[in-house]
Amino acid sequence: MTDEVSDVDAALVSASRWLDDVPGVVGVGQGEAEGAPTIDVWMTPGHDHGQLPSQLLGVPVRVRDAGGPVEAQPD
Numbered sequence: 001m002t003d004e005v006s007d008v009d010a011a012l013v014s015a016s017r018w019l020d021d022v023p024g025v026v027g028v029g030q031g032e033a034e035g036a037p038t039i040d041v042w043m044t045p046g047h048d049h050g051q052l053p054s055q056l057l058g059v060p061v062r063v064r065d066a067g068g069p070v071e072a073q074p075d
Helices: 003-015
Strands: 025-033 036-043 059-065
Touching: 003 025, 003 036, 003 059, 025 059
Parallel strands: 036 059
Antiparallel strands: 025 036
């Protein structure tokens, strides 16, 4: 496993805590920009993403628009 892959994996684990800790965060995942990995964070509109870092363990963080409140759908 390369250092880059392990950094991305560690950053994803760390970022997953934002689901509970940062208001408006509804999803966290790995993305890609210009051929490099990113940590993508989906937030509902109207929430402040200023409390999120621009990078995590050297991996850039991108804030994505979740498009509105997320509600669970019945089966």
